[in-house]
Amino acid sequence: MTSRLAIAGLALAATGLSGCVAAVAAVPLMAGAQVVKTTQDGKARKQSKREKQAVPRAGDVYVTEDGKKAQVTGLTALPPPSGAPTAAAVAPGKVPPEMQFLYGSGEASALSLQAYAALWRYLHDELRFRRDKSQISSVVMTRDSTLTSPKFDTCGKRPLAVVFDVDETVLLNLGFESDAARRGPGYDQGRWTRWEETGADKVDAVPGAAETIAAIRGDGITVIYNTNRSASTAAFTIDALNKAGLGPVTLGDTLILRDDSAPSGKDERRWKIAERYCIVAMGGDQLGDFSDLFNAKDLSTPARRNTTGNTLIAPLWGRGWFILPNPVYGSGLKGGMDEVFPKDKQWADPAEEKK
């Protein structure tokens, strides 16, 4: 991943809500004497039987003296009040759909296997048989590149290397995300640091990653990880990579971490690696794993998406740049209605409009 940011607006405001919940539950409980119980079938016998129950049950519907309906809730949490962020509120303990997809589905596994198969074919079938490897092109955009005018150097005498991101590219953070699913929305940097330090055995390799990385090394190509994981927890990251079958790595040579004071952008580190190696392929789950230009602040959500397909960048996907699926977090999870769905493509159910 390029940077591990909280998805904007997912944090739940916790203060004051318990009082609000108590108030909801309290309506039928405290006002028991003043309400008339109704049921959908309206049978008197059933009604009187249930009125004797001391404790109303979740789902019971009451009518108050002033004619309003009230339903007993079993809620233990509420969405935050207006004014507080309200985006997603998946009940804690339920696995949100994007996590079911990435960590639980065969579909996401197949996407990863497909990406690694494409990477392997590119390296093994296309590059290996080139007689003059010095004419092979690096896939790192040069400093004077733009997204509409990407430029690349040839390899010269530098040894070949493949550069991967770590999180959700070669390594699945199963433990951290299981905790996040149980906890509900919201991201905490401190928790991520504790995860790096204590979760080394709660990870798994992305499907296809370990086998492909071993095969790349077998072909004599160096594998380098360029990650925003912190330099201060290096030993734990090395441990996690080894336990997932993705090692061995050498810190500072084949494992490049982020200094805590350094920016999250990866271009500078890529260019530094490119001084020593010819980077012939890159793998990542975020566009920032390929170029920081995708994260320019003035690039709108639709423009960012368009650059991947409508520029000279397009032919790189599956041919030097290899992307892994990650709908769970990251810089791609942005945009309101009109940015995600072009205005001229929005639709409203005609049956609803008639009402």
Next chain:
Amino acid sequence: MTSRLAIAGLALAATGLSGCVAAVAAVPLMAGAQVVKTTQDGKARKQSKREKQAVPRAGDVYVTEDGKKAQVTGLTALPPPSGAPTAAAVAPGKVPPEMQFLYGSGEASALSLQAYAALWRYLHDELRFRRDKSQISSVVMTRDSTLTSPKFDTCGKRPLAVVFDVDETVLLNLGFESDAARRGPGYDQGRWTRWEETGADKVDAVPGAAETIAAIRGDGITVIYNTNRSASTAAFTIDALNKAGLGPVTLGDTLILRDDSAPSGKDERRWKIAERYCIVAMGGDQLGDFSDLFNAKDLSTPARRNTTGNTLIAPLWGRGWFILPNPVYGSGLKGGMDEVFPKDKQWADPAEEKK
């Protein structure tokens, strides 16, 4: 897509909730005289000033006579009471992360471009130069196959074809999903039918699909769509495909729809196509677009995921079978905590455990 089912548990129970909401809002409104207003800074002047306000504002915190705290809410909807399904409750009008990813991100666009590039390379670079095309293998599993023992026929004299699913494989249902995002969770078959009938101009091609499909046809290979869209709305689906640049199609030959009485499985239709054509590649966003065996009822979520990588199926991804990303709906969005996150990989933040 293989079958367009509501994601289990997303439907909101609407009845009775308006009363519940009224009760929440009513606490501070009706009990205005009996509560003492508190503020975090505790300045008396500010407090008295705000007490004069006739209408409490969202976020205001009150303390009731019995010492409980109550916060004014601006909520207009609540999650359903316990007992009703509670999975996801994204505020309507906010775009949920899985939709931001699929329809709005450059990452998903890149995944699609990568899949179509792999498909093109497979057809154009690998199959086109085969001298004896009768020895090319079909990629449709034969009737006597199992997931652990997949079997394939050779092509013989049949002409080559590529079979695609339609929805979220070649066509993005931008209009329908914009409506779904505005509306919040819940799927309605009637709404989908109205969408098929009225949304033909509110779609777009999946990135890479239109160009690749045109190129496949240019290579003399037939393109066939095998979809669960209804036969009764055929004209609208043809219209949508044409408008997205994915046509032309011939109903019953290169566009195979589902009869309303027929099951959602696609194997029978695949085998029928395979009588006339040699299917050398398939594209889909659901495992059921490749074989119905993935949807066997006795296949657990983890087992289903494992079959994609740990069987003889694995080499097919990117080499005959091409999968497109879709974390928004479908048969991959299943599983509770222990199915999505293996028990031995679950983790809990040690800082929280100490509390």
